[in-house]
Amino acid sequence: MVKRFFEWVISPMGRIAVVIAGMFVFSLAAFGIYQSQQNPKPQPIQFPHNLHVGFGIQCLYCHPGASKGPSAGLPTISKCWGCHQQIAKTQTSPKLKPMLDAMTNGTNFVWVPVAKVPEFVHFNHRPHIAAGLNCENCHGDMSKVEIAENPQVMNMGWCLNCHRERAGDDEAKLTKLTDCGTCHY
Amino acid sequence: MADHKPHTSHEEHLREQHLMLDPMPRGKMNEMVMESMHTTSWKFWLVFGLLSALVAYALFYKWGVMILEGLGVAGVNRPSYWGIFLVNTVFWIGISHAGTFISAILRVFKAEFRRPFTRAAELMTTFGLIQAGFSIFMHMGRVWLSYWLMPIPNERQLWPNFHSPLSWDLLAITTYLLSSTMYLFLPLIPDLAMARDRTPDGTWQKVFYRVLALGFRGTEGEWTHLRNALNIFAFAIIPVMFSVHTIVSWDFAMATRPGWNSTIFGPYFVIGALHSGMGAVVMVLAVVRGTMKNMKYFIRPEHFEAIGKLMLIISMSWAYFFFNDYIVQWYGGDKWTKELLHWHEAGPMGWMWFGMLICNVAIPWAILWNKKWRSTPWLIFIVGLLINVGMWFERYIIVPISLTINRMPFTWRLYQPGIEVWLGIGTLAFFILLYMAASRLIPLIPVWEVQEGQMAHSLRKYGRETVVTVSELE
């Protein structure tokens, strides 16, 4: 049996099969490494979400747009400064130096959005909040993460699963929530 | 040739005429076929090199430019959203019909003249479909997303739209391409085994044939499985072939456009496909006979004569269907259709309409009725060429010229081809290139089928006449 297998392996078809199998294993490994090595995107300041949420600051304090319109918004430096100017550590901490510099120079820094939908998707935060969803339903529990990461693969299947679940047996609601024109136009 | 029995001059004449009655020792025949594959002059390589350059430039470079820049580099515009891309798609699918027609329908009906050129015709099917695939992918605005048309499981549960004739088309062409490739490969296995046996060890050809021959020896079991499979294929691929071009015609016939919405389009397209396909087969056979060594033994005037007869019949059927399509549209009297018919004949491209009728009807009828003329390879080559030109005109009239006329006169505008001319030339060059490569790699003559036929044929005297008899091998 072993001998026959060996004979088959050295035959042309066997070699091709070995090469294909090798490529398959290699691509699987490469994909796995790629998946596990994605670091959170670098931000101008390595903003610790867990610390701020731990202080009891609400999500909507820094991202107020979520309850009003399409975009939740990312805070500007003056919003940070509102609290941080009263904190002594702001002046000394090396981690907060970019903010101090930016404030003294009058410049701003640009946060890198982590939860982004493609440009052909028109996502609106307001109806989602109005429907009773909480931030952590989509963005994960920020009291546990230090640097914000997107916990979901935000693709259309993920959106639709939730839409279908929440519509339940309500035909009209399902029609509205699975309509292509609700998000794509 | 190598025959020891005494025979009359009539018998000799029959032998000379019919390949099936002119048996040759099988070893020698194999030798001839192998020799034809290995005899390659500098002219072959010159043409091969030129065509390769043409394919690289006209097909791949130009297509790359088009993908990067968008379809604006082509000539398609507002009323004529489909241009030469679709013309070429229909044209190449049409060409591909000849292979199935010859090898499947003639196999089912046991038309013995098919034997030496079934493979040449089947190669046309596969290569023609590859060009059709190229043409249809070129036509797409975002070709890199073309996999969305395939039924692939996905997390959105979005599947192709099976209401659309294009989805049917995709299924039909995929089915046809796969099945015709398998149908090409199955009867090729014994010939690959033959080539493997006659190739010296240590060459790359040996490895090539060894891999492709799959270890075929010719045991009783192998032959039985192969013969059963070929029978199933021959019967099953015929409806597939008819469905393919019917569905291609439905791309047009299911639309709301005046001039397209016609119930006769299905059979009309199928006959048109056979028309151009047979023309193409005859051209290929004439070229193969003229340029490849030893092919004059295999491909004889009798074959051109037989195909010529078929071409004449198909040309008449095409004329019948054309007239059927025309008179119904004309008599129906819809104002847009009338406008369209007038545009076909008297518009700026009217020469094409008349050229189509001359190439597809007048010339075949004028030449093919004569047995001597249709047995002359160069003459029937020209007829085949003209039929293909005429059939290309026909598709051009159906696609961009008919699209010019719609129900919104404000948008009427004539179509002027752009980069698609290059791309069309590229597909033609690629077709010829593939064919040239195949002619040196695989036996163009299905040797075992010819040998089987020669075994089955015999001459028998009935009274004062010697007639050809065929035994039923299967």
Add this chain to the structure above:
Amino acid sequence: MTVDLNKLHAVGAIAEEAEGKWGMVIDMDLCTGCQACVAACAMENNIPYVEEVDAGYGRSMHWIRTERFWEGEYPEVKMSAYQPMLCQQCGKAPCEPVCPAFATVHSQAEQINLQVYNRCVGTRYCANNCPYQVRSFNWRDYQDSRVRPEITILANQFNPDVTVRRRGVMEKCTFCIQRIHKAQDKAKSEGREVEDGEFTTACAQACPANAITFGRIDHPESLVAQLARSPRAAHHLEELGTLPRVTYLKEG
């Protein structure tokens, strides 16, 4: 197993289709052919600026166009009325079933035709099959500043509510669905229904002669429904059975 046709939207949908939700009435008596609607639509919907050569070759991409016809030979020319032509938002649209990728679909929520740009692969079958010839195809990357540097300054005026399309994608009038969504969202947040005349499409808003009226055609008391009941009302190519949602008021 019995199939509930109503559940499959097969029977119910067709009956419902005949009515529609949003509708438009265009009064050809009032239209002066000023092209304000064309410009407004282009601004609202990020319609690319197609250069002279392409436009001259029949590739202008406007979602609404003003068709003009004349009768007779040159000096004795009689102009007929201007005819703004846009997507008729057919109830039974010929463009929809022919798309192999489900890129052009019927919105069951809004009862209009949708073009899903990101799903479009560019077979252009829908445009061929549209009897009104109102679909436009992105022949080139007209709006990519990497391809056309001169577009960079125009990029600032893009409407953020509408996708910027790229090459190889079909597009067409959407009845300004972004405005529909906005109005519905606002009304919902205030806990009410959308009122007639609360919003309108860009073309109707821009029309100086008020020739275009837009609104809920299924509310009999709305302005658009009243106008659509006018004896002058007609639909384009009605014989094809496409159930257009745009009603034209003939001259007279």
Add this chain to the structure above:
Amino acid sequence: MAEEKALLAVFSDIDPAADAIEQLRILGVHDDCMNVISGIPVTEAMLGRPSQWTNVPRLALGGAIAGFLVGLFLAFITPNMYTIMVGGQPFTPVPPAVIVLFEMTMLGMLISTFVGVFLDSLFPNYRPMHYVPEISDGKIAILIECPPPDAQKITDVLKKLGAESVKEAEAQHL
């Protein structure tokens, strides 16, 4: 298997081969222990051999059924996974479904026929096998498996019947 001996007899024509098969049967060689190798499809009837069993038609039927089921899935199930309204048509119209069913049935049938040849003939097979290349030139070979004591007797009979060569079959790389 070890005690069986394989002989390969090469004949130049069908007639002596058919005679040889008959003689072998008289000598007590069972039909299952013989195999005829030829370069063209010589039928079993010509050689007086029992007809061969083939699974290809059954596999083709199975493939057709599988293809039909795939077609049913595509035509009737997938449109209901994400219901999208197009042109006021029902989600699963029957006439287009017929086309899908037809194409998928044919595809399933033809693929399984093709695969059936591979399965039934044990293709691809690159192990060394009993073979002589002359077979493709028109020779007919009979492969006989017999107990070693009978080998000499069989060889003699076959030689007498016009075999061009009878030798112990060697497995060789094709």
